Amino acid sequence: MASQRDVKQSKELVQTLLSVKGETYNEWLHAQHQAFISDHQDLIMEGLMHYQDTQEGKTTEQRTEKKASDQRKTDEQPHTSTLKGVEEA
Numbered sequence: 001m002a003s004q005r006d007v008k009q010s011k012e013l014v015q016t017l018l019s020v021k022g023e024t025y026n027e028w029l030h031a032q033h034q035a036f037i038s039d040h041q042d043l044i045m046e047g048l049m050h051y052q053d054t055q056e057g058k059t060t061e062q063r064t065e066k067k068a069s070d071q072r073k074t075d076e077q078p079h080t081s082t083l084k085g086v087e088e089a
Contacts, residue, residue: 002010015025037044053062 011025014028018025018028
């Protein structure tokens with residue numbers, strides 16, 4: 001783990017470099033936060049789905065089975081584009 005001194009020196013260096021580029025530290029930090037959130041959206045969605053399931057009294061297994069069941073139903077339905085081609089012939 002970095003010491004307080006190392007952290008302070010790194011931050012000051014970044015602030016100086018950003019200043020030269022005409023950007024503020026807060027703008028840069030916000031961009032870093034947004035990138036981190038974007039990179040971890042799958043984890044965020046997983047957590048939200050788990051929360052929703054607990055609110056509805058569902059288990060992860062029940063949600064997984066429902067997804068599989070919904071996918072089977074989707075796979076069994078004829079595609080509209082296929083039917084249009086048959087009708088036009």
